[in-house]
Amino acid sequence: MRTLDLSPLFRSTIGFDRLFDLVETAQRAGEDHYPPYNIERLADGRYQITLAVAGFAPDEISITAEQNVVTIEGNKAEKADREFLYRGISTRQFKRQFSLADYVQVKGASFDNGLLRIELLREIPEAMKPRRIAINGGSTANVHQIEAKAA
Known part of the structure; x- marks a missing residue:
């Protein structure tokens, strides 16, 4: 697999650390495909991650939500008294x-028929939403002219 060396960019950029971390994470993401997953958009601002975790019980899976990252870990205790002739379920x-x-925040998780579903919701704070600013001062004719130009 071909890798991209980003070290020359680190010397000439400031404040783009998160962007470079995302690029490096995307490169490593191609290495492991287990467990398989889907990412769906359910509605505007609502998402769902579904992981196929056959063979795992809910108490063998942990979900951790940190700032801008959700981590799902599965640890299955092996039982030594079992002898498999063929093992296709990892x-x-x-x-x-x-x-x-x-x-984007994790709002909940559910486990059904070997599928782990993680509900995500994007809630933009009111202070961050675009708002219209009224222009004060001058005559009312100027305000109407400005609004007419904007429309």
């Missing part, structure tokens, strides 16, 4: 991380 340990955009 129960190996895993750790999968998803980077979240600003203001």
